[in-house]
Amino acid sequence: xxxxxxxxxxxxxxxxxxxxxxxxWAGFMKILAPQGLPFPWVKExxxxxxxxxxxxxxxxxxxxxxxxxxxLPKLVVTAAYGIIALMISAIIFHISRGEASDIGFNIGMxxxxxxxxxxxxRYL
Numbered sequence: 556x557x558x559x560x561x562x563x564x565x566x567x568x569x570x571x572x573x574x575x576x577x578x579x580w581a582g583f584m585k586i587l588a589p590q591g592l593p594f595p596w597v598k599e600x601x602x603x604x605x606x607x608x609x610x611x612x613x614x615x616x617x618x619x620x621x622x623x624x625x626x627l628p629k630l631v632v633t634a635a636y637g638i639i640a641l642m643i644s645a646i647i648f649h650i651s652r653g654e655a656s657d658i659g660f661n662i663g664m665x666x667x668x669x670x671x672x673x674x675x676x677r678y679l
Contacts, residue, residue, distance in 0.1 A: 567674040570667050571618050571631070574638060577664070578615030582608045596652065607641075614638045618671065628675070635672035639665050 585608030589597050597604050617634030621627050642661040649657050 563674055567671060568622075570671050570674075571622065574635075574664065574667055574671065575615045575619040578611040578618070578638070582611030582613075582615060584608075585611065596648075607645075610637075610641055614641060618668075622675070631675045632672050635668045635675065638668040639672070642668070 584592060585597075585604050589601070589604045589608075592604075614634055614637055618631055618638065621630040621634075642665045645661045646658045649655065649661070
């Protein structure tokens, strides 16, 4: 069975929506209500929380807005690569803190972002 470009486009938009919703939620939570987050590092590294919150917001917006607005849609691929870099950094951070059991989410986000980067690079 071959995937038609139309079906692939729908799957890519779904993946972009998942990335955007997750990152926008995380970014807003880190910036507006970090005390409500259940992660121990949040209280230990408040500046890192703000920095990653801003990065999350930029990644969430960047993975959908250029495609929706049709203004420099190739930036979607750049945003996907940025999300991959962010998640790799998070994995390194968690492993360095002895929290390797917490990296499953980050790996899942990498897989989704790789799919978006591959698909949008191929069809833009």
